[in-house]
Amino acid sequence: MKITQLVIILILGIGITSANGQKKETYIVSGKIEGTPDGTVVYLIHDNNGHVDSMATKIQNEKFVFKGKVEVPGQLYFVKMDTSTVKFKDGIDSYTTIMLDNSDISIKGQLSSWPDVKIDGSPSTxxxxxxxxxxxxxxxxxxxxxxxxxxxxxxxxxxxxxxxxxxxxxxxxxxxxxxxxxxxxxxxxxxxxxxxxxxxxxxxxxxxxxxxxxxxxxxxxxxxxxLTVSIGKLLPDFSVNDLDGKPVKVRTLIKQAKYTLIDFWAWWCTPCRADIPNMKKVYNAFHDNGFNILSISTDTNVEKWKKAIKEENTPWMHAMDYSRANKLIFDITAIPGYILVNEKGEMIAFDMPTGSRGKNRTGKGLRVDLYEVIDGLLGNKDGSK
Known part of the structure; x- marks a missing residue:
């Protein structure tokens, strides 16, 4: 068997075995970076399709260790130095990359030449x-x-x-x-x-x-x-996570009202939060007549998301966009972004900045003229037009 074939087999699922032939079920990432001050924080970071997980440890005697287990081996992880403690010249990355699997991985080098290090123990890397x-x-x-x-x-x-x-x-x-x-x-x-x-x-x-x-x-x-996103078409039925972290289809949520404003936002977005008072005004005026709002966070920091919801005291539905639908489906390049849909799931208006696929993505001024748009559809809350 060729060496390249053997390496591929190891990477593609047979896995790494220990000296006694048993498959390892955990990983150990150990490092020795000469010249690194004691107390320097090192991070092991994984970007899971936009959701970032990380572990941290401190260097002692120029050494650090991470231990754990990956359920699905062969994922990219970054070993990153804390730049508040150590400084690098412009253009020098503060991290190196490994393909983490359940094996013993060794990282050796010098701080002066970081991230040019020697990595052993991981064929996939x-x-x-x-x-x-x-x-x-x-x-x-x-x-x-x-x-x-x-x-x-x-x-x-x-x-x-x-x-x-x-x-x-x-x-x-x-x-x-x-x-x-x-x-x-x-x-x-x-x-x-x-x-x-x-x-x-x-x-x-x-x-x-x-x-x-x-x-x-x-x-x-x-x-x-x-490719199906345009006025009059059905809203793609993508999944979001509710406040309890449970996945739910968007079309299930919008069935609760005659018209629903889908609001792509984030806790750190100043213009998004500046729009909330006007959204509250419209919600309070027309909710009893069949208007609702679904705010979907494009940021996946759950703690800060829930804190912002509590601060703004918004009474409508909230969810989180773990699938990155705002980018992958709607091609949104900046937030806030708004889509108005009816109870059938048909898209009837857009107001959102989009990229190269942005045909039919702008229309009625939902940010500025939201009250007038909903008033034209539902009338005043006493039922009059």
Whole structure:
């Protein structure tokens, strides 16, 4: 058996075994970074499709240790130095990347050369860095020179982007067994939905069923829903998490009223919170006549989200956008963003900044003229028009 095949098998699910042949069920990430002051905080960070989880520990005698268990091995994690304690020159990353699996992983190096470190014990990390070098670093350096020299030549820039896109697709098609492929396909901004769908079909079944393979499949399906977003069409029935953390379909929530304003917002968004007094005015005037509001948080910090809801004392429905529908389906580029739907789930008005797919995404001024819009649909709260 070739060494490359053996490495792929290890990565794709057979897993790492201990010296006695037993499969390890936990991981130990140990580091020794020479020159790092005692007390420096180190983080082990995982970005789960926009929801960030992290662990922290402190360096003692230039050493640190993380212990735990991953249910689905082969996910990207970042080992990050706290920059409030140690400072790096501009352009130097404060983190290095590992593909975490249930194995003993060793990270060794010097603070002066961080994040250039030696990582042992994780075959998936070795493959990741080799793949990253071939598919990202080397092509990036090649095309960066072209971009710098031809920055004022739009045709040359477009040609360079097209060449890299073709190189990327060809590499993925000829190296479908690389474990990191689904992640790269998913994160590519140069590939269309159709191209990503074709690339996914070309992956072996074990890659399709891997952590990033499942994520890629779900995101392709979600983005495809975005192609149906226009006035008069049914709202894509995406899932959100309610205040108790339970998933619920959006169309189930909007059936509770004749008209529902879907409000994409976040606790830190100043203009979002500035709109709330006007939303309360409209809600109080027309709620008894069949108007409701569903505020969907685009930020996944549960504690700060609930704190903001309590501070604003909003009486309507709230949910959290863990699926990133605001980006993947509606292509929203800034918040607040508003969609007005009827009880059938039909989209009847938009008011939200969108990206390149933004056809039919603007219309009635829901932010400024919300009262007038709802008044025209439902009349005053005494029932008169």
């Amino acid at each position: 070795s493959v990741y860095w080799d793949f990253y070098k071939r598919i990202v670093i080397e092509p990036r350096d090649k095309y960066r020179k072209i971009f710098e020299e031809k920055s004022n030549d739009s045709l040359a820039m477009h040609k360079a982007e097209r060449e890299y896109r073709d190189f990327l697709i060809n590499y993925l098609n000829t190296h479908p067994d690389i474990y990191f492929s689904p992640f790269l396909i998913n994160s590519s901004q140069l590939m269309s939905i159709a191209e990503k769908k074709d690339a996914f079909k070309n992956l072996p079944v074990n890659s399709q069923n891997s952590y990033y393979g499942i994520q890629l499949k779900n995101n392709i399906a979600t983005k495809a829903l975005g």
